[in-house]
Amino acid sequence: MNEIDRRGFIKLAGLGGGIVFASSLGLNTLGSVLDYANGSAAKKVEKEFYFVQLSDTHWGFSGPKVNPDAEGTLKKAVQVVNGLEEQPDFIVFTGDLTHTTDDVQVRKDRMAQFKDIVGQLKVPTVHFMAGEHDASLDRGDAYQQFFGKLNYTFDHKDVHFIVLDNVSDPGAIVGESQLNWLKADLKQQKPDARIVVLTHRPLFDLYPDWDWATRDGSAVIDALMPHKNVTVFYGHIHQEHHQMTGHIAHHSAKSLIFPLPAPGSVPKKLPIPWDATAPYKGLGLRNIEAEVRQARYGITELNLNGG
């Protein structure tokens, strides 16, 4: 990403000067993922903080044609994050931590195993959220036992983070109660507050025929609209995607298990098969940097005559 492209991203992020660098696990090695974080690009900007987004790890998934290293990919991602020269302030997992199962005990086993693996992360602060694979079959019961609340907020260095649950209702609904909770929370924020929404499904109708939507997502966007600096990071679609709804930027993250085709690009949504010549192609994680808004100074020149 060159300097001009990066500047473009700064605008897109809408974080009041925030930067989103989308990453890739690279064609050959997971180690190539964070060249932007360690390279000159990141050092040129005076960043306030950065965090890492990981998504759709689907722990428990098995499908050798799609990912023959299903049991190793999450562990490699943990190694990549732990290997960062500068550790992030925190990490977020935007849902589908585990692959779904009807068996409640297997679901809990997968959650316990996932928690053990990500427990190896050096960064002490990790924020989790559920995907439909984690929470839709039991309305988030097992998930809450392992990871806590389904929706919550937290603040970090002048940025207000809102975690929204659009999965524990199997109909992909945020719901009136949570919507009221969101509105009450937003009332506490100034109109120009820097707000980041973290969720699993897209809040806009990206491609509803593939379940890439939230049924009442437009109500959420309407509630967010009066705020000038809102950015949404989500998962679910297993690929990078960027879209604006008005002034609100929406960025989806790659998966850490298998990529999916572009919205509507094929008749049937099926995982993209593993490419042995390019292992981990289409998988990835991302760093998100929030830059301090630069102070602006109004300068008026005065001469000695008082003019």
Place this chain on the structure above:
Amino acid sequence: MHRKKRVLSASALLMITAIISGLTFYVRANSRPVEKEIHITAKKFDFTPDTITLKKGEPVVLVVSSQDRKHGFNLRAFGIRADVDPGKTAQIRFTPDKTGKFTFSCDVFCGEGHEDMTGTIVVTE
């Protein structure tokens, strides 16, 4: 006498006409075009039948039931969706107003095969 008979006959005729008119109006007001009724069964992770052929302009009622758990029936091309709860039937009335092939799907997450739970409605002229 004859005059009295004529008056009675005319009155009877008027009454019969009124009754026939009333019945005709009642029948017309209470009749619907005949709907084609199609029964669809939902279960993890398919619909049966999964391909349904309809004719444009012909009203239809889809009667959807579930054999196992809650599912959803969503036919976005016609703005139609319904919850399909076990033990109940969802009745969906509509008249196709366009031809083509349209996907319907389960929109209530029901398990690992949920995303494959789709079907096709074919509307012909």
